[in-house]
Amino acid sequence: MTGSREPGGDAGADESDADLSASDVPAAEPAGDTEPPGDTGPVEAADPDQVTDPERLLALLWRDVRSGRRGPKPRLTLDDIVGAGTDLARDGGLHGLQDLTMRAVAKRLGVGAMTLYTYVPGRGDLVELMIDAAYGRRQRVDREAPWQERIRSHVQQTRQTYLDDPWLLTTDLWARPFGPNVLAATEEMLQALLDAGLDTFDVTTTRELLESFVFGAAGRAATAPLRARRLGRVPNAEELGRGSAAPGEAGERSFWAEHLPTADLPATKALWYGGAFRQDPAATFEAQLGRILRAIELLAERTRDR
Incomplete structure:
Protein backbone atom coordinates (compact mmCIF):
# COMPACT_ATOMS: atom_id res chain seq x y z
CA MET A 1 0.00 0.00 0.00
CA GLY A 136 -14.64 -6.83 2.92
CA ARG A 137 -17.83 -6.95 0.87
CA ARG A 138 -15.88 -7.53 -2.35
CA GLN A 139 -15.89 -10.97 -3.90
CA ARG A 140 -12.44 -12.50 -3.67
CA VAL A 141 -10.68 -13.53 -6.85
CA ASP A 142 -9.90 -17.15 -7.69
CA ARG A 143 -6.26 -17.61 -6.71
CA GLU A 144 -5.91 -20.51 -9.15
CA ALA A 145 -7.02 -18.46 -12.16
CA PRO A 146 -4.49 -17.04 -14.67
CA TRP A 147 -3.05 -13.72 -13.60
CA GLN A 148 -4.89 -11.83 -16.35
CA GLU A 149 -8.25 -13.12 -15.08
CA ARG A 150 -7.32 -12.29 -11.50
CA ILE A 151 -6.43 -8.70 -12.37
CA ARG A 152 -9.56 -8.28 -14.45
CA SER A 153 -11.72 -9.69 -11.66
CA HIS A 154 -9.99 -7.52 -9.05
CA VAL A 155 -10.53 -4.35 -11.05
CA GLN A 156 -14.16 -5.21 -11.80
CA GLN A 157 -14.87 -6.01 -8.15
CA THR A 158 -13.18 -2.80 -7.01
CA ARG A 159 -15.24 -0.74 -9.45
CA GLN A 160 -18.41 -2.38 -8.16
CA THR A 161 -17.36 -1.60 -4.58
CA TYR A 162 -17.08 2.09 -5.47
CA LEU A 163 -20.47 2.05 -7.20
CA ASP A 164 -22.11 0.31 -4.23
CA ASP A 165 -20.46 2.74 -1.78
CA PRO A 166 -19.82 5.91 -3.79
CA TRP A 167 -18.80 7.82 -0.66
CA LEU A 168 -15.51 5.89 -0.93
CA LEU A 169 -14.68 8.11 -3.90
CA THR A 170 -14.41 11.11 -1.56
CA THR A 171 -11.78 9.39 0.61
CA ASP A 172 -8.05 9.26 -0.01
CA LEU A 173 -7.19 6.34 -2.28
CA TRP A 174 -3.57 6.42 -1.11
CA ALA A 175 -4.30 6.54 2.62
CA ARG A 176 -6.32 3.41 3.11
CA PRO A 177 -6.35 1.94 6.64
CA PHE A 178 -4.16 -1.03 7.50
CA GLY A 179 -7.20 -3.24 7.94
CA PRO A 180 -7.48 -6.93 7.05
CA ASN A 181 -9.89 -6.40 4.15
CA VAL A 182 -7.95 -3.56 2.54
CA LEU A 183 -4.73 -5.54 2.81
CA ALA A 184 -6.35 -8.71 1.45
CA ALA A 185 -7.50 -6.79 -1.63
CA THR A 186 -4.04 -5.30 -2.06
CA GLU A 187 -2.48 -8.75 -1.72
CA GLU A 188 -4.67 -10.06 -4.55
CA MET A 189 -3.33 -7.46 -6.94
CA LEU A 190 0.30 -7.72 -5.85
CA GLN A 191 0.33 -11.50 -6.20
CA ALA A 192 -1.26 -11.40 -9.65
CA LEU A 193 1.33 -8.89 -10.86
CA LEU A 194 4.18 -10.96 -9.42
CA ASP A 195 2.77 -14.02 -11.17
CA ALA A 196 2.69 -12.04 -14.41
CA GLY A 197 6.48 -11.89 -14.18
CA LEU A 198 7.00 -8.21 -13.36
CA ASP A 199 9.91 -7.05 -11.26
CA THR A 200 9.25 -5.42 -7.90
CA PHE A 201 9.38 -1.84 -9.20
CA ASP A 202 6.97 -2.61 -12.02
CA VAL A 203 4.63 -4.44 -9.64
CA THR A 204 4.17 -1.40 -7.42
CA THR A 205 3.91 1.15 -10.23
CA THR A 206 1.52 -1.01 -12.24
CA ARG A 207 -0.67 -1.59 -9.21
CA GLU A 208 -0.90 2.16 -8.68
CA LEU A 209 -1.82 2.59 -12.35
CA LEU A 210 -4.62 0.02 -12.08
CA GLU A 211 -5.98 1.42 -8.82
CA SER A 212 -5.96 4.95 -10.25
CA PHE A 213 -7.69 3.71 -13.40
CA VAL A 214 -10.56 2.02 -11.59
CA PHE A 215 -10.92 4.90 -9.11
CA GLY A 216 -11.26 7.34 -11.99
CA ALA A 217 -13.63 5.12 -13.97
CA ALA A 218 -15.90 4.66 -10.97
CA GLY A 219 -15.76 8.38 -10.25
CA ARG A 220 -16.89 9.13 -13.78
CA ALA A 221 -19.84 6.81 -13.37
CA ALA A 222 -20.78 8.20 -9.96
CA THR A 223 -20.74 11.81 -11.16
CA ALA A 224 -22.76 11.15 -14.32
CA PRO A 225 -25.92 12.98 -13.16
CA LEU A 226 -23.91 16.01 -12.04
CA ARG A 227 -22.08 16.22 -15.35
CA ALA A 228 -25.34 15.89 -17.23
CA ARG A 229 -26.84 18.82 -15.32
CA ARG A 230 -23.76 20.93 -16.01
CA LEU A 231 -24.17 20.18 -19.71
CA GLY A 232 -27.70 21.54 -19.51
CA ARG A 233 -29.59 18.29 -19.81
CA VAL A 234 -31.23 15.67 -17.67
CA PRO A 235 -29.67 12.19 -17.77
CA ASN A 236 -31.97 9.61 -19.25
CA ALA A 237 -33.03 6.44 -17.44
CA GLU A 238 -30.43 4.34 -19.22
CA GLU A 239 -27.64 6.68 -18.13
CA LEU A 240 -28.79 6.69 -14.53
CA GLY A 241 -28.98 2.91 -14.52
CA ARG A 242 -25.52 2.32 -15.92
CA GLY A 243 -23.70 5.38 -14.57
CA SER A 244 -23.08 7.03 -17.93
CA ALA A 245 -22.97 10.64 -18.96
CA ALA A 246 -21.42 10.38 -22.39
CA PRO A 247 -22.04 13.70 -24.14
CA GLY A 248 -24.18 13.37 -27.23
CA GLU A 249 -26.83 10.99 -25.92
CA ALA A 250 -30.53 11.87 -25.65
CA GLY A 251 -31.38 15.38 -24.56
CA GLU A 252 -28.07 17.15 -24.98
CA ARG A 253 -28.02 20.73 -26.09
CA SER A 254 -25.96 23.86 -25.53
CA PHE A 255 -22.29 23.36 -26.45
CA TRP A 256 -22.49 20.20 -28.55
CA ALA A 257 -25.45 21.37 -30.61
CA GLU A 258 -24.91 25.12 -30.73
CA HIS A 259 -21.20 25.89 -30.35
CA LEU A 260 -19.22 22.92 -31.61
CA PRO A 261 -20.15 23.42 -35.29
CA THR A 262 -18.46 26.83 -35.38
CA ALA A 263 -15.64 26.16 -32.90
CA ASP A 264 -12.02 25.77 -34.02
CA LEU A 265 -11.75 22.23 -32.66
CA PRO A 266 -11.06 19.98 -35.65
CA ALA A 267 -9.99 16.90 -33.68
CA THR A 268 -12.95 17.16 -31.32
CA LYS A 269 -15.33 17.58 -34.25
CA ALA A 270 -13.90 14.56 -36.06
CA LEU A 271 -14.33 12.37 -33.01
CA TRP A 272 -17.73 13.79 -32.14
CA TYR A 273 -19.26 13.38 -35.56
CA GLY A 274 -17.59 9.98 -35.87
CA GLY A 275 -19.45 8.79 -32.77
CA ALA A 276 -16.39 8.42 -30.54
CA PHE A 277 -18.14 10.11 -27.61
CA ARG A 278 -21.20 7.89 -27.91
CA GLN A 279 -19.55 4.66 -26.82
CA ASP A 280 -21.19 2.54 -24.15
CA PRO A 281 -19.39 3.28 -20.84
CA ALA A 282 -19.24 -0.38 -19.81
CA ALA A 283 -17.71 -1.35 -23.16
CA THR A 284 -15.28 1.56 -22.90
CA PHE A 285 -14.21 0.45 -19.43
CA GLU A 286 -13.57 -3.10 -20.61
CA ALA A 287 -11.65 -1.89 -23.66
CA GLN A 288 -9.44 0.33 -21.51
CA LEU A 289 -8.80 -2.50 -19.07
CA GLY A 290 -7.93 -4.81 -21.95
CA ARG A 291 -5.32 -2.36 -23.19
CA ILE A 292 -3.77 -2.12 -19.74
CA LEU A 293 -3.63 -5.92 -19.46
CA ARG A 294 -1.94 -6.12 -22.86
CA ALA A 295 0.59 -3.53 -21.75
CA ILE A 296 1.32 -5.62 -18.65
CA GLU A 297 1.91 -8.67 -20.85
CA LEU A 298 4.39 -6.71 -22.98
CA LEU A 299 6.13 -5.39 -19.88
CA ALA A 300 6.41 -8.91 -18.48
CA GLU A 301 7.88 -10.14 -21.78
CA ARG A 302 10.47 -7.39 -21.70
CA THR A 303 11.34 -8.31 -18.11
CA ARG A 304 11.87 -11.98 -19.06
CA ASP A 305 14.08 -10.98 -22.00
CA ARG A 306 16.49 -8.93 -19.91
Whole structure:
Protein backbone atom coordinates (compact mmCIF):
# COMPACT_ATOMS: atom_id res chain seq x y z
CA MET A 1 0.00 0.00 0.00
CA THR A 2 1.10 3.56 -0.58
CA GLY A 3 0.69 5.68 2.51
CA SER A 4 -1.85 5.05 5.25
CA ARG A 5 -3.15 6.40 8.47
CA GLU A 6 -1.89 4.01 11.06
CA PRO A 7 -4.55 2.54 13.24
CA GLY A 8 -4.79 0.36 16.86
CA GLY A 9 -6.24 -0.90 20.15
CA ASP A 10 -7.98 -1.01 23.42
CA ALA A 11 -10.97 -2.96 24.59
CA GLY A 12 -13.10 -3.34 27.67
CA ALA A 13 -15.46 -5.75 29.35
CA ASP A 14 -18.12 -8.34 28.71
CA GLU A 15 -20.07 -10.66 30.99
CA SER A 16 -17.82 -13.63 30.15
CA ASP A 17 -14.35 -14.53 31.46
CA ALA A 18 -13.43 -15.81 28.00
CA ASP A 19 -11.32 -13.90 25.50
CA LEU A 20 -13.39 -11.29 23.71
CA SER A 21 -13.19 -9.52 20.40
CA ALA A 22 -12.73 -5.76 20.32
CA SER A 23 -15.76 -5.65 18.02
CA ASP A 24 -17.99 -6.63 20.94
CA VAL A 25 -16.20 -4.93 23.82
CA PRO A 26 -16.67 -1.22 24.46
CA ALA A 27 -14.81 0.91 26.93
CA ALA A 28 -16.85 1.63 30.05
CA GLU A 29 -20.28 2.85 28.99
CA PRO A 30 -21.89 5.89 30.60
CA ALA A 31 -24.69 5.25 33.07
CA GLY A 32 -27.23 6.61 30.61
CA ASP A 33 -27.59 8.15 27.18
CA THR A 34 -28.33 11.67 28.39
CA GLU A 35 -25.95 14.21 26.85
CA PRO A 36 -25.43 17.90 27.55
CA PRO A 37 -26.88 20.12 24.80
CA GLY A 38 -24.38 20.64 22.02
CA ASP A 39 -21.98 18.00 23.30
CA THR A 40 -20.02 16.47 20.44
CA GLY A 41 -18.39 13.71 22.46
CA PRO A 42 -15.01 13.28 24.14
CA VAL A 43 -11.82 14.57 22.53
CA GLU A 44 -13.30 14.92 19.06
CA ALA A 45 -10.48 16.13 16.82
CA ALA A 46 -10.64 19.64 15.36
CA ASP A 47 -10.61 17.89 11.99
CA PRO A 48 -13.49 15.39 12.21
CA ASP A 49 -11.78 13.18 9.62
CA GLN A 50 -8.64 12.84 11.72
CA VAL A 51 -8.04 9.52 13.43
CA THR A 52 -8.42 10.18 17.15
CA ASP A 53 -6.59 7.15 18.55
CA PRO A 54 -4.36 5.27 16.05
CA GLU A 55 -3.40 2.60 18.58
CA ARG A 56 -6.98 1.73 19.39
CA LEU A 57 -8.09 1.95 15.76
CA LEU A 58 -5.61 -0.74 14.74
CA ALA A 59 -7.06 -3.10 17.36
CA LEU A 60 -10.59 -2.33 16.20
CA LEU A 61 -9.70 -2.93 12.55
CA TRP A 62 -8.23 -6.32 13.35
CA ARG A 63 -10.78 -7.14 16.08
CA ASP A 64 -7.91 -7.85 18.45
CA VAL A 65 -8.71 -10.32 21.25
CA ARG A 66 -8.41 -9.14 24.82
CA SER A 67 -9.03 -10.87 28.12
CA GLY A 68 -12.58 -10.22 29.29
CA ARG A 69 -13.82 -9.10 32.68
CA ARG A 70 -17.24 -9.64 34.17
CA GLY A 71 -19.67 -6.83 33.50
CA PRO A 72 -22.89 -5.90 31.75
CA LYS A 73 -23.39 -7.24 28.26
CA PRO A 74 -22.63 -4.53 25.67
CA ARG A 75 -25.77 -3.30 23.94
CA LEU A 76 -23.99 -2.90 20.58
CA THR A 77 -21.22 -4.49 18.58
CA LEU A 78 -18.66 -2.66 16.50
CA ASP A 79 -20.24 -4.18 13.41
CA ASP A 80 -23.58 -2.61 14.39
CA ILE A 81 -21.96 0.83 14.49
CA VAL A 82 -19.99 0.38 11.27
CA GLY A 83 -23.12 -0.89 9.54
CA ALA A 84 -25.18 2.09 10.69
CA GLY A 85 -22.48 4.50 9.55
CA THR A 86 -22.32 2.79 6.17
CA ASP A 87 -26.09 2.97 5.75
CA LEU A 88 -26.03 6.71 6.48
CA ALA A 89 -23.19 7.27 4.02
CA ARG A 90 -24.98 5.27 1.33
CA ASP A 91 -28.12 7.33 1.86
CA GLY A 92 -26.11 10.42 0.89
CA GLY A 93 -24.59 8.88 -2.24
CA LEU A 94 -21.33 10.34 -3.46
CA HIS A 95 -21.26 12.97 -0.71
CA GLY A 96 -22.60 10.69 1.98
CA LEU A 97 -19.78 11.43 4.41
CA GLN A 98 -20.77 15.09 4.64
CA ASP A 99 -23.70 14.32 6.92
CA LEU A 100 -22.05 11.49 8.80
CA THR A 101 -21.71 12.39 12.47
CA MET A 102 -21.45 10.31 15.60
CA ARG A 103 -24.74 11.82 16.72
CA ALA A 104 -26.48 10.78 13.48
CA VAL A 105 -25.14 7.23 13.77
CA ALA A 106 -26.24 7.06 17.40
CA LYS A 107 -29.74 8.24 16.47
CA ARG A 108 -30.02 5.51 13.85
CA LEU A 109 -29.01 2.93 16.46
CA GLY A 110 -31.34 4.35 19.10
CA VAL A 111 -28.61 5.24 21.59
CA GLY A 112 -26.91 8.41 22.74
CA ALA A 113 -23.80 9.68 21.00
CA MET A 114 -21.77 9.31 24.19
CA THR A 115 -22.40 5.57 24.04
CA LEU A 116 -20.72 5.35 20.62
CA TYR A 117 -17.53 6.88 21.96
CA THR A 118 -17.12 3.90 24.27
CA TYR A 119 -16.79 1.74 21.15
CA VAL A 120 -15.16 4.06 18.58
CA PRO A 121 -12.88 6.99 19.51
CA GLY A 122 -14.29 9.39 16.91
CA ARG A 123 -15.75 10.02 13.49
CA GLY A 124 -12.44 9.71 11.66
CA ASP A 125 -11.88 6.29 13.20
CA LEU A 126 -15.39 5.23 12.22
CA VAL A 127 -14.79 6.21 8.59
CA GLU A 128 -11.61 4.10 8.55
CA LEU A 129 -13.57 1.13 9.86
CA MET A 130 -16.26 1.71 7.24
CA ILE A 131 -13.64 1.76 4.47
CA ASP A 132 -12.19 -1.57 5.55
CA ALA A 133 -15.67 -3.07 5.87
CA ALA A 134 -16.51 -1.94 2.32
CA TYR A 135 -13.47 -3.78 1.00
CA GLY A 136 -14.64 -6.83 2.92
CA ARG A 137 -17.83 -6.95 0.87
CA ARG A 138 -15.88 -7.53 -2.35
CA GLN A 139 -15.89 -10.97 -3.90
CA ARG A 140 -12.44 -12.50 -3.67
CA VAL A 141 -10.68 -13.53 -6.85
CA ASP A 142 -9.90 -17.15 -7.69
CA ARG A 143 -6.26 -17.61 -6.71
CA GLU A 144 -5.91 -20.51 -9.15
CA ALA A 145 -7.02 -18.46 -12.16
CA PRO A 146 -4.49 -17.04 -14.67
CA TRP A 147 -3.05 -13.72 -13.60
CA GLN A 148 -4.89 -11.83 -16.35
CA GLU A 149 -8.25 -13.12 -15.08
CA ARG A 150 -7.32 -12.29 -11.50
CA ILE A 151 -6.43 -8.70 -12.37
CA ARG A 152 -9.56 -8.28 -14.45
CA SER A 153 -11.72 -9.69 -11.66
CA HIS A 154 -9.99 -7.52 -9.05
CA VAL A 155 -10.53 -4.35 -11.05
CA GLN A 156 -14.16 -5.21 -11.80
CA GLN A 157 -14.87 -6.01 -8.15
CA THR A 158 -13.18 -2.80 -7.01
CA ARG A 159 -15.24 -0.74 -9.45
CA GLN A 160 -18.41 -2.38 -8.16
CA THR A 161 -17.36 -1.60 -4.58
CA TYR A 162 -17.08 2.09 -5.47
CA LEU A 163 -20.47 2.05 -7.20
CA ASP A 164 -22.11 0.31 -4.23
CA ASP A 165 -20.46 2.74 -1.78
CA PRO A 166 -19.82 5.91 -3.79
CA TRP A 167 -18.80 7.82 -0.66
CA LEU A 168 -15.51 5.89 -0.93
CA LEU A 169 -14.68 8.11 -3.90
CA THR A 170 -14.41 11.11 -1.56
CA THR A 171 -11.78 9.39 0.61
CA ASP A 172 -8.05 9.26 -0.01
CA LEU A 173 -7.19 6.34 -2.28
CA TRP A 174 -3.57 6.42 -1.11
CA ALA A 175 -4.30 6.54 2.62
CA ARG A 176 -6.32 3.41 3.11
CA PRO A 177 -6.35 1.94 6.64
CA PHE A 178 -4.16 -1.03 7.50
CA GLY A 179 -7.20 -3.24 7.94
CA PRO A 180 -7.48 -6.93 7.05
CA ASN A 181 -9.89 -6.40 4.15
CA VAL A 182 -7.95 -3.56 2.54
CA LEU A 183 -4.73 -5.54 2.81
CA ALA A 184 -6.35 -8.71 1.45
CA ALA A 185 -7.50 -6.79 -1.63
CA THR A 186 -4.04 -5.30 -2.06
CA GLU A 187 -2.48 -8.75 -1.72
CA GLU A 188 -4.67 -10.06 -4.55
CA MET A 189 -3.33 -7.46 -6.94
CA LEU A 190 0.30 -7.72 -5.85
CA GLN A 191 0.33 -11.50 -6.20
CA ALA A 192 -1.26 -11.40 -9.65
CA LEU A 193 1.33 -8.89 -10.86
CA LEU A 194 4.18 -10.96 -9.42
CA ASP A 195 2.77 -14.02 -11.17
CA ALA A 196 2.69 -12.04 -14.41
CA GLY A 197 6.48 -11.89 -14.18
CA LEU A 198 7.00 -8.21 -13.36
CA ASP A 199 9.91 -7.05 -11.26
CA THR A 200 9.25 -5.42 -7.90
CA PHE A 201 9.38 -1.84 -9.20
CA ASP A 202 6.97 -2.61 -12.02
CA VAL A 203 4.63 -4.44 -9.64
CA THR A 204 4.17 -1.40 -7.42
CA THR A 205 3.91 1.15 -10.23
CA THR A 206 1.52 -1.01 -12.24
CA ARG A 207 -0.67 -1.59 -9.21
CA GLU A 208 -0.90 2.16 -8.68
CA LEU A 209 -1.82 2.59 -12.35
CA LEU A 210 -4.62 0.02 -12.08
CA GLU A 211 -5.98 1.42 -8.82
CA SER A 212 -5.96 4.95 -10.25
CA PHE A 213 -7.69 3.71 -13.40
CA VAL A 214 -10.56 2.02 -11.59
CA PHE A 215 -10.92 4.90 -9.11
CA GLY A 216 -11.26 7.34 -11.99
CA ALA A 217 -13.63 5.12 -13.97
CA ALA A 218 -15.90 4.66 -10.97
CA GLY A 219 -15.76 8.38 -10.25
CA ARG A 220 -16.89 9.13 -13.78
CA ALA A 221 -19.84 6.81 -13.37
CA ALA A 222 -20.78 8.20 -9.96
CA THR A 223 -20.74 11.81 -11.16
CA ALA A 224 -22.76 11.15 -14.32
CA PRO A 225 -25.92 12.98 -13.16
CA LEU A 226 -23.91 16.01 -12.04
CA ARG A 227 -22.08 16.22 -15.35
CA ALA A 228 -25.34 15.89 -17.23
CA ARG A 229 -26.84 18.82 -15.32
CA ARG A 230 -23.76 20.93 -16.01
CA LEU A 231 -24.17 20.18 -19.71
CA GLY A 232 -27.70 21.54 -19.51
CA ARG A 233 -29.59 18.29 -19.81
CA VAL A 234 -31.23 15.67 -17.67
CA PRO A 235 -29.67 12.19 -17.77
CA ASN A 236 -31.97 9.61 -19.25
CA ALA A 237 -33.03 6.44 -17.44
CA GLU A 238 -30.43 4.34 -19.22
CA GLU A 239 -27.64 6.68 -18.13
CA LEU A 240 -28.79 6.69 -14.53
CA GLY A 241 -28.98 2.91 -14.52
CA ARG A 242 -25.52 2.32 -15.92
CA GLY A 243 -23.70 5.38 -14.57
CA SER A 244 -23.08 7.03 -17.93
CA ALA A 245 -22.97 10.64 -18.96
CA ALA A 246 -21.42 10.38 -22.39
CA PRO A 247 -22.04 13.70 -24.14
CA GLY A 248 -24.18 13.37 -27.23
CA GLU A 249 -26.83 10.99 -25.92
CA ALA A 250 -30.53 11.87 -25.65
CA GLY A 251 -31.38 15.38 -24.56
CA GLU A 252 -28.07 17.15 -24.98
CA ARG A 253 -28.02 20.73 -26.09
CA SER A 254 -25.96 23.86 -25.53
CA PHE A 255 -22.29 23.36 -26.45
CA TRP A 256 -22.49 20.20 -28.55
CA ALA A 257 -25.45 21.37 -30.61
CA GLU A 258 -24.91 25.12 -30.73
CA HIS A 259 -21.20 25.89 -30.35
CA LEU A 260 -19.22 22.92 -31.61
CA PRO A 261 -20.15 23.42 -35.29
CA THR A 262 -18.46 26.83 -35.38
CA ALA A 263 -15.64 26.16 -32.90
CA ASP A 264 -12.02 25.77 -34.02
CA LEU A 265 -11.75 22.23 -32.66
CA PRO A 266 -11.06 19.98 -35.65
CA ALA A 267 -9.99 16.90 -33.68
CA THR A 268 -12.95 17.16 -31.32
CA LYS A 269 -15.33 17.58 -34.25
CA ALA A 270 -13.90 14.56 -36.06
CA LEU A 271 -14.33 12.37 -33.01
CA TRP A 272 -17.73 13.79 -32.14
CA TYR A 273 -19.26 13.38 -35.56
CA GLY A 274 -17.59 9.98 -35.87
CA GLY A 275 -19.45 8.79 -32.77
CA ALA A 276 -16.39 8.42 -30.54
CA PHE A 277 -18.14 10.11 -27.61
CA ARG A 278 -21.20 7.89 -27.91
CA GLN A 279 -19.55 4.66 -26.82
CA ASP A 280 -21.19 2.54 -24.15
CA PRO A 281 -19.39 3.28 -20.84
CA ALA A 282 -19.24 -0.38 -19.81
CA ALA A 283 -17.71 -1.35 -23.16
CA THR A 284 -15.28 1.56 -22.90
CA PHE A 285 -14.21 0.45 -19.43
CA GLU A 286 -13.57 -3.10 -20.61
CA ALA A 287 -11.65 -1.89 -23.66
CA GLN A 288 -9.44 0.33 -21.51
CA LEU A 289 -8.80 -2.50 -19.07
CA GLY A 290 -7.93 -4.81 -21.95
CA ARG A 291 -5.32 -2.36 -23.19
CA ILE A 292 -3.77 -2.12 -19.74
CA LEU A 293 -3.63 -5.92 -19.46
CA ARG A 294 -1.94 -6.12 -22.86
CA ALA A 295 0.59 -3.53 -21.75
CA ILE A 296 1.32 -5.62 -18.65
CA GLU A 297 1.91 -8.67 -20.85
CA LEU A 298 4.39 -6.71 -22.98
CA LEU A 299 6.13 -5.39 -19.88
CA ALA A 300 6.41 -8.91 -18.48
CA GLU A 301 7.88 -10.14 -21.78
CA ARG A 302 10.47 -7.39 -21.70
CA THR A 303 11.34 -8.31 -18.11
CA ARG A 304 11.87 -11.98 -19.06
CA ASP A 305 14.08 -10.98 -22.00
CA ARG A 306 16.49 -8.93 -19.91
